[in-house]
Amino acid sequence: MAIAKAERLMNLALCLLGTRRPLSKRELRDSIEAYVEAFGPGNGPGGTDDSFNRMFERDKDDLRELGLVIETVESLDGEIGYLARRDSNRLPPITLDAEEAAALGLAAKVWQQARLAGAASGALQKLRAAGLPEDVDPYGAHGALEPRIPVHEAAFEPLMLACRDRRPVVFDYRKATAAHPEQRHVEPWALECWRGHWYLAGWDRDRGAERVFRLSRITGKVRSRGGRYTAPVPDVVTVRETVASWAGEITDRSARIRLRSAAGYPLRAKATSVRELGDGWDELEIPYGHGLDAWLVEFGPDVVVLEPAELRADVVDRLRAVAKG
Numbered sequence: 001m002a003i004a005k006a007e008r009l010m011n012l013a014l015c016l017l018g019t020r021r022p023l024s025k026r027e028l029r030d031s032i033e034a035y036v037e038a039f040g041p042g043n044g045p046g047g048t049d050d051s052f053n054r055m056f057e058r059d060k061d062d063l064r065e066l067g068l069v070i071e072t073v074e075s076l077d078g079e080i081g082y083l084a085r086r087d088s089n090r091l092p093p094i095t096l097d098a099e100e101a102a103a104l105g106l107a108a109k110v111w112q113q114a115r116l117a118g119a120a121s122g123a124l125q126k127l128r129a130a131g132l133p134e135d136v137d138p139y140g141a142h143g144a145l146e147p148r149i150p151v152h153e154a155a156f157e158p159l160m161l162a163c164r165d166r167r168p169v170v171f172d173y174r175k176a177t178a179a180h181p182e183q184r185h186v187e188p189w190a191l192e193c194w195r196g197h198w199y200l201a202g203w204d205r206d207r208g209a210e211r212v213f214r215l216s217r218i219t220g221k222v223r224s225r226g227g228r229y230t231a232p233v234p235d236v237v238t239v240r241e242t243v244a245s246w247a248g249e250i251t252d253r254s255a256r257i258r259l260r261s262a263a264g265y266p267l268r269a270k271a272t273s274v275r276e277l278g279d280g281w282d283e284l285e286i287p288y289g290h291g292l293d294a295w296l297v298e299f300g301p302d303v304v305v306l307e308p309a310e311l312r313a314d315v316v317d318r319l320r321a322v323a324k325g
Contacts (some may be wrong), residue, residue, distance in 0.1 A: 006051040008034040012059055013068055016091065022073040022081025025056060153215040156191070158199055158222040163188045166233075168205070170294050179324050181219045186211070187229045192239035201239040203231040212239060254287035256306040263302035293318055 011032045015023065029035045029052060039052040060082070064070055069088040073081050142308040155171065162169045169188055174181035187203040197214055204211040259267060261280050268274065271284040283306070286292075291316035296303050 004034065009031065009059055009066075011283060013063055016063075016068070016070060016082060016084035017086060019083050022071070022083045023061070024079055024081050025059070027051070028082070051092055115155055120312065153198060155218040156198060156214050158224070159188055159215070160191060162222070162224060163190055163200075166229060168229065169222050172220045173213055174217050174219055179321055181217075181260075184211075184213070185225070186213070187231060187233075187260070189233055189237055190237040191215075194239070201237050202231070205230065209320050211233045243316065253288045253308075254285050254310050255292065257284050257286060257296070258306060259281070259284050260306040262301040264299050266298075267303070282295055297306060297322070 011034065012028065015028055015031050023031070029039065030041055035052065035056075038055070039049065059216070060070060067089075068084055070082055070084050071088075073083065075081060159169065161167075167188075170183060170185050170187065173184045183293040185205040187205065188200055189202045191198060191200055191304075197216060200213045200215060201213065202213070203209075254272065257267070258277065258281050261276075261282055267284060267286060271286050273285040275283045276285050286309070288311060293311055295306065295310075296315050297318045303315075305315050
């Protein structure tokens with residue numbers, strides 16, 4: 001639905017920009033395929049029905065909110081017409097310095113996802129025309145580093161569109177501790193990539209609270225739902241801070257674990273102390289926060305939790321859930 005409306009608005013804008021004289025509602029209705037498909041030709045039955053008038057007025061208001069200057073002109077015989085003069089809708093010249101152009105060029109080239117690659121490439125060409133020289137490397141001083149935003153989850157695109165259009169969604173979600181997924185009704189707010197994984201922040205209608213979902217745990221298709229949001233969208237959606245808290249980045253205590261000598265380098269990087277135990281094992285003291293149990297499970301038999309007892313119990317419960325799954 002959002003794509004159909006965007007196409008209709010684009011066609012209306014092109015008609016208003018391409019005409020040299022004001023066009024009446026009837027002429028615009030006959031010129032735009034979406035109007036003809038929905039309401040029939042302007043001289044046909046119901047050619048001036050209220051439904052078309054309401055849609056046309058909404059579309060005209062939407063274009064004006066987007067910045068298009070639309071003039072309303074009354075002809076000598078009293079007929080109302082509309083046009084958008086090009087001189088009134090011409091953008092000022094765009095000037096970019098080398099750093100701004102390089103930054104925008106980098107943003108245009110960062111996407112790996114095929115569905116966005118074409119748009120990013122087209123945007124980069126427009127940046128060239130706006131002042132990005134051909135010999136400027138968008139990666140600049142980054143040298144061999146090639147920044148990318150990997151998007152492998154099928155849920156990314158429908159959720160991105162749902163966030164943009166403020167549309168509620170339904171999807172099946174499997175928690176790390178659950179053997180089977182369960183259905184979630186969510187009002188999506190924002191997507192963010194953190195430590196190589198994509199997360200969605202939004203309002204969980206079933207739980208009546210803010211939740212963060214990891215896209216790789218969404219199973220099946222993301223389905224859109226009609227209606228408006230029931231909860232206000234925060235001015236700033238702190239996806240990263242919320243995920244960091246759940247991932248154990250925010251901590252106020254420590255845990256002791258045993259770790260195989262040649263394994264668990266991410267854990268070693270966070271350890272506040274490391275002691276060799278012999279026989280291929282080390283003892284580590286690491287920060288303990290919410291979500292540490294889920295992280296430790298990823299290392300499988302290479303990790304044994306010594307204390308605290310509740311962390312050990314949580315890890316055992318997760319391993320049992322995985323074994324049953």
